[in-house]
Amino acid sequence: MRLRLKLYQQTILYGLSLAALALLLRWLEFRLLILNHSFEIYAGIIAVIFTLLGIWLALKLSRPKIETKIIERPLIVNSTAFIFNKTFAQQLGLSKREIEVLQLMAKGLSNQEIADQLFVSLNTIKTHSSRLFEKLEVKRRTQAIEMAKKHALIP
């Protein structure tokens, strides 16, 4: 709505300036024709003025690019009860299994132990943990634990 109004104003302004220029030229025609100014001079003047107008218009109307910046605002929680940070997990796109693996990891289990506990193979756990590290943007399980603790993915 606001943009529309602005556009409207611009249009009026543009029209007015066109009209003013036409008047100016007509006046010039009367006053200075005797001096035998060639048509090219007028054309040049118009060209320059409207180029400037175009530049001004473009700068006024061009939309700014939007750059998103994420700020982490500390949210102080006083309760001892652990509340799983679902939002963060979703934002990172962590799957159920990956979260399970992460939580067992944080308990200090080895990959083999996690595999046994979840009744899957060691290789599977390795795949899960690799993806986990990618998503958390970490390199080691200890870093993953740090991250998870910080963002309330684990108690």
Added chain:
Amino acid sequence: MRLRLKLYQQTILYGLSLAALALLLRWLEFRLLILNHSFEIYAGIIAVIFTLLGIWLALKLSRPKIETKIIERPLIVNSTAFIFNKTFAQQLGLSKREIEVLQLMAKGLSNQEIADQLFVSLNTIKTHSSRLFEKLEVKRRTQAIEMAKKHALIP
């Protein structure tokens, strides 16, 4: 350097288009003067063309406006202040160095990174961590971190 080159090119392009327009107008003057087109028509054409040129120029040359959009994301923080459990550390007979190593471990650092940070060799850190694991009665660093968290040796 590059911008200067670009500006140079733009200038040439601009000059050429001006010249082309002059020629075009001269030709129109010859061909269509009989039809008694008024000066305003020409002026209008020039105005429109050069407005567009101005817009194009501005868009080409101006830096894109950047508008930052800030998104705040809550980061859950436990308000309980951390108090190091001196008693427990003494009970287990942990040395200063071992506690240091343990705390860096919990931050997610690798042995090599800990060694660099403490200005000692990798082997030294291995020895420290081995002792640490013995005293904490754990087998892996992740378990050590769990233990340390549980007993308030680390935040």
Added chain:
DNA sequence: ATCTCCTTCATACTTTTGGGTGATTTTGTA
């Protein structure tokens, strides 16, 4: 002085972890 503990470092070896690739099956959803 002697002893103990801490700290430092080395070498050799084993286990665990992690990266990369590829493949198959299951499952949820359009």
Added chain:
DNA sequence: TACAAAATCACCCAAAAGTATGAAGGAGAT
């Protein structure tokens, strides 16, 4: 049903972590 994501597993290789053992210098206690 068809498609995408999730879950499963295998194999190979490299890096990191962990174990065992030995050794040497320094600080503090007896």
